[in-house]
Amino acid sequence: MSANSMLLNKIPTTVVTGFLGSGKTTLLANLLKKAKGKRIAVIMNEFGELDIDSELLRSCPFGDDSDCEDESAVLVGGEDGIYELANGCICCTVEEEFLPVMKKLIERRDQIDHILIETSGLALPKPLVQAFNWPGIKEYCTVDAVITVVDGVAIAAGRFAADEEKVKAQRAADESLDHDPSLQELLDDQLNSADLVVVSKSDLLSEDEKMRVNKVIEKRLPNSVKIAYVNHGDVPLEVLIGINAQSEKGIDAIHNHHDHHHVHGAHHDHAHDHFDSVVISIGTVDSDKLTQCVEQLLREFNLFRIKGFASIKNKPMRQVLQAVGKRLETHFDRLWAADETPKTELVLIGKHLDEKAIITILKNAEV
Numbered sequence: 001m002s003a004n005s006m007l008l009n010k011i012p013t014t015v016v017t018g019f020l021g022s023g024k025t026t027l028l029a030n031l032l033k034k035a036k037g038k039r040i041a042v043i044m045n046e047f048g049e050l051d052i053d054s055e056l057l058r059s060c061p062f063g064d065d066s067d068c069e070d071e072s073a074v075l076v077g078g079e080d081g082i083y084e085l086a087n088g089c090i091c092c093t094v095e096e097e098f099l100p101v102m103k104k105l106i107e108r109r110d111q112i113d114h115i116l117i118e119t120s121g122l123a124l125p126k127p128l129v130q131a132f133n134w135p136g137i138k139e140y141c142t143v144d145a146v147i148t149v150v151d152g153v154a155i156a157a158g159r160f161a162a163d164e165e166k167v168k169a170q171r172a173a174d175e176s177l178d179h180d181p182s183l184q185e186l187l188d189d190q191l192n193s194a195d196l197v198v199v200s201k202s203d204l205l206s207e208d209e210k211m212r213v214n215k216v217i218e219k220r221l222p223n224s225v226k227i228a229y230v231n232h233g234d235v236p237l238e239v240l241i242g243i244n245a246q247s248e249k250g251i252d253a254i255h256n257h258h259d260h261h262h263v264h265g266a267h268h269d270h271a272h273d274h275f276d277s278v279v280i281s282i283g284t285v286d287s288d289k290l291t292q293c294v295e296q297l298l299r300e301f302n303l304f305r306i307k308g309f310a311s312i313k314n315k316p317m318r319q320v321l322q323a324v325g326k327r328l329e330t331h332f333d334r335l336w337a338a339d340e341t342p343k344t345e346l347v348l349i350g351k352h353l354d355e356k357a358i359i360t361i362l363k364n365a366e367v
Helices: 003-008 024-033 052-058 094-107 125-133 151-158 164-173 181-192 207-218 258-261 285-302 355-361
Strands: 009-019 039-045 082-087 116-119 139-151 196-200 227-229 277-284 301-310 317-324 327-335 344-352
Touching: 009 024, 009 125, 024 039, 024 116, 024 139, 024 196, 039 094, 094 125, 125 139, 125 181, 139 151, 139 181, 151 196, 151 207, 196 207, 207 227, 277 355, 285 301, 285 317, 285 327, 285 355, 344 355
Parallel strands: 009 116, 009 139, 039 082, 039 116, 139 196, 196 227
Antiparallel strands: 277 344, 301 317, 301 344, 317 327
């Protein structure tokens, strides 16, 4: 059998990685809406007990409820076509959690056209891609591409950029950065494994800022890796699927910061091991007060992301809330279901979080 014939018989898999709040779920939702009837299995790995991203994806209209039903995907397997891995990071639990799910999908390979994997924002893609070389997986699946999504606004502002002075300042501000890979190194490792880089929020970037982002990213990429600038995850399907990179074949040759720490005898400890994930559940809130409370939290705590749902006073719809850095974004996504009790649930990811103090602040928004 020729190599091309063997590839045609394998399930292509797209791995979507990227830092917290970069826009991975938005990209994934848009991809599924444009999937032209492909039968797709989705694996999602959310850092935190409250799996906000998979719930948002389930809220997207596919199939019979979609206004573009001839174009959208048919989700296969799991609950509503989505498999959830909630144990922090796929890269740490490849054998225990990821491989059993893959084996289930392989058993149904005649019913699946494509697999999509969204990793936690703190995951390293390399161990996951390496798993596609394992016996029982490599015969049936191949990595079509690793897509790394980066926040264009953050990169343009110099956050997690290749600036030694800023890295030193980050280390000085947080002692833990002296002992484990910095967020800059984590982003580097996500870019090192990429077959395509998607820069989100391009509508907020000037031409000068785009040039600045290009300069930062291109230092970490070979010439063969393309950079796509997108707004609201809107990318043609053909750009994201059908890359045929077979990423697993060259993944061992990619040397990254994580490998460097191992080689030099460093403790096997990922940066995310020092992140706190706090889940807060309260009742219905006043919209303006909730905004004030979230802004206060962003000022007073070392927070990287706040994401969740809110029950807003006198509103029949559920509000989606996300804060990354100092940016706070909200929108209403759907009506509360008849069998749901409207409530506000938020997951906060950061360092050295005081849960009691956070609850006290958020309770001020309740009505």
